[in-house]
Amino acid sequence: METTSNQSHAEYSFEAALNSHRLDLKPLSLETLQINITKLCNQACLHCHVDSSPKRTEQMDERTVTRVVEILAQHDDIKKLDITGGAPELNPHFEFVVKEARKLGKHVMVRHNLTVQFDGNPQTGASMTHLPEFFAEQGVEVISSLPYYQEFYTDKQRGLGVFKKSIDGMRRLNDVGYGKPDSGLMFNLVYNPVGAFLPASQVGLEADYKRELKEKFDLVFNNLYTITNMPIHRFAESLKRRGGYEEYMEKLVNAFNPGAAEGVMCRSLISVGYDGRLFDCDFNQMLEMQVTTGVNGSTRQRTIFDFDASELMQRNILFDAHCYGCTAGAGSSCGGATA
Amino acid sequence: MNYYESKDLARFAEVGKFRKELMDKFFDYYGEATGTDGALTKREKALIGLAIAHFKQCPYCIEAYTSQCLENGSNPDQMTEAIHVASSLAAGMILVHGVQMQNVLMKHDAM
Numbered sequence: 001m002e003t004t005s006n007q008s009h010a011e012y013s014f015e016a017a018l019n020s021h022r023l024d025l026k027p028l029s030l031e032t033l034q035i036n037i038t039k040l041c042n043q044a045c046l047h048c049h050v051d052s053s054p055k056r057t058e059q060m061d062e063r064t065v066t067r068v069v070e071i072l073a074q075h076d077d078i079k080k081l082d083i084t085g086g087a088p089e090l091n092p093h094f095e096f097v098v099k100e101a102r103k104l105g106k107h108v109m110v111r112h113n114l115t116v117q118f119d120g121n122p123q124t125g126a127s128m129t130h131l132p133e134f135f136a137e138q139g140v141e142v143i144s145s146l147p148y149y150q151e152f153y154t155d156k157q158r159g160l161g162v163f164k165k166s167i168d169g170m171r172r173l174n175d176v177g178y179g180k181p182d183s184g185l186m187f188n189l190v191y192n193p194v195g196a197f198l199p200a201s202q203v204g205l206e207a208d209y210k211r212e213l214k215e216k217f218d219l220v221f222n223n224l225y226t227i228t229n230m231p232i233h234r235f236a237e238s239l240k241r242r243g244g245y246e247e248y249m250e251k252l253v254n255a256f257n258p259g260a261a262e263g264v265m266c267r268s269l270i271s272v273g274y275d276g277r278l279f280d281c282d283f284n285q286m287l288e289m290q291v292t293t294g295v296n297g298s299t300r301q302r303t304i305f306d307f308d309a310s311e312l313m314q315r316n317i318l319f320d321a322h323c324y325g326c327t328a329g330a331g332s333s334c335g336g337a338t339a
Numbered sequence: 340m341n342y343y344e345s346k347d348l349a350r351f352a353e354v355g356k357f358r359k360e361l362m363d364k365f366f367d368y369y370g371e372a373t374g375t376d377g378a379l380t381k382r383e384k385a386l387i388g389l390a391i392a393h394f395k396q397c398p399y400c401i402e403a404y405t406s407q408c409l410e411n412g413s414n415p416d417q418m419t420e421a422i423h424v425a426s427s428l429a430a431g432m433i434l435v436h437g438v439q440m441q442n443v444l445m446k447h448d449a450m
Contacts, residue, residue: 150414193409200412204382208412 012249012321021258025267027313030075032269034082034334035060035068036282037091039274042119045145045158047192047235049286052086054122060274065093067304068272069100075309082269082334084111084282089128090121098138108140111334114169115162136176141186143225143334144170149212153194170219179221188223190336196239196248198255198329199226202337225336228252230283230325252324260331263338266317276304280317282334283325289318343398351399382411389418390425 018025037060041052060068072078081101088094088110101108112131120127135142146166147157154163170179170187177183189209193199206224213219229235231248239245266280270291279285291302293311302312331338355362373384385407392400408418444450 148414150416153414195409197406197409200382200410204380205412 012253012324014319014321014323017253017256017324017327018261018319021256021261023258023261025261025264025317025319027315027317028267030078030268030270030309030312032080032082032265033068033072033078033272034084034269034282035097035272036084036086036274036285037065037088037094037097038086040090040121040123041086041113042090042116042122043087043113043159043162045234046238047157047229049230049233049235049283050086051233051286056086057123058086058274059091060093060272060276062093064272064274064276064304065091065097067276068097069104071304071307072101072104072106077309078106080107080109082109082111084334087113087116089116089131090123095134098134098140102138102140108138110135110140110142112142112144114144114146114166114173115158117169117172118165132172132176132178135173136178136185139185141188142173142178143188143190144173145190145192146170146209147192147194149209149216157192157194167217167219170213170221171217174219179219186223187221188225189221190225190227192227192229196229196244196251198251199228199332199337202226202330223336225334226330226332227334227336228325228328228332230322232283232322233286249321249324252328255328256324257327257329257331257339260329260337260339261327263331263333264323264326265333265335265338266326269334270312272304278302278304278307278312280315283322284318284320287320287322289320291315291318345398345402348399348403380411382408382413385411386413386417386421390421393422394425394429 036050039050039052039056039058040054041048041050041056042054044053068081072081081097083094083097085091089112098108098110112135116128117131118129120129144166145158147154151163154166155161158166173187174180176185178185179187191199191205191209199205202224205226209224210221213221231239231245231252236245239248266284269281271279271282271285273279273285277285278291279289280291291312292299293302293308293315294300300306302308326332326338329339352362352366373388374381379387385404388400389404389408392404405418408421441450
């Protein structure tokens with residue numbers, strides 16, 4: 001295991017926690033290729049670790065997207081393609097990569113923010129109202145953030161009016177079969193705390209969400225994933241402004257769960273940046289902690305263009321203080337709790 | 340000087356510097372009673388704790404149980420209802436003593 005030289009706080013050494021629990025977190029598989037294809041988003045959420053907004057311009061280009069498809073075709077062991085952003089639908093090659101991955105038989109997950117259906121592309125004005133039908137035709141799994149089942153918390157985190165728009169977006173997904181029993185169209189929601197506290201039990205919150213969304217809006221979904229707020233970028237800045245960064249870090253450190261550490265997503269995932277660089281996860285990507293393979297004297301920073309599965313399986317996953325976010329309490333990952 | 344420093348809550352266990360075995364028993368009991376799902380869920384217990392924290396006006400407990408409630412899935416509507424329960428009981432405890440007042444009024448033939 002390795003920690004980075006830019007470790008922001010020695011007192012929050014993640015390596016120390018791993019050592020004290022005799023944990024050596026090596027890669028287990030390359031089951032999921034997660035691609036972050038744009039930083040452009042129609043929203044600018046308070047806790048976005050990507051710092052996405054309507055003003056961002058970073059986009060994965062055609063050459064890189066084509067290379068992603070090549071890698072998927074060449075590697076049967078990559079079972080899942082997880083497409084994120086920004087709002088990934090705002091990349092001009094989004095539908096191409098979805099279709100190609102599905103033709104290859106990959107399970108495709110799209111991190112869809114619901115509101116982009118109505119807002120469209122903030123830079124070009126292109127409409128996105130067709131997305132539910134597109135998702136259903138391609139049989140992709142849709143994963144959408146809904147920070148709470150009430151308007152107050154959702155709008156506080158994601159912006160005024162987002163809750164109502166998200167409800168409308170969910171309805172359009174339900175209308176084409178998403179979340180409905182026996183439709184085969186998976187629709188999962190993501191909860192993250194509105195502030196500096198850990199998520200409640202995933203099982204309990206899922207029951208609350210299902211009850212409230214059904215009773216109040218007649219909406220359905222499959223699973224709720226609880227995700228811990230990562231102490232990086234916008235959320236970290238917000239904590240620091242309020243003087244709560246240290247307290248939040250201590251909360252994460254004190255809640256370190258070895259069982260959750262065993263299940264961290266970076267052990268079975270490779271993250272690809274918009275420019276093709278490889279990372280252990282989307283958080284490391286945003287912190288510029290690029291995957292490096294090889295031994296002293298002949299190390300190389302890896303990109304999708306020199307993708308080498310066997311070397312990637314031998315890599316040392318890069319850890320830093322933010323990793324406590326994935327190992328606190330019941331754990332946290334792009335698929336929710338891990339312990 | 341502020342008598343209630345938030346950071347002092349983390350020093351609670353230091354009370355066990357003397358007669359540690361008594362504090363150990365307390366923490367075992369406290370953890371079992373408040374920190375486990377039983378006939379009541381942890382969420383329900385946290386809401387009860389929040390109401391009592393307000394009733395007794397303990398700053399440490401209000402801070403701790405506000406976090407506990409959030410981390411067990413309660414929302415501000417539910418938490419506010421919990422403290423209204425505490426508040427209404429407190430009001431009721433005052434008002435029910437009006438019966439005593441009336442007893443005395445009757446004793447003095449004043450009602």
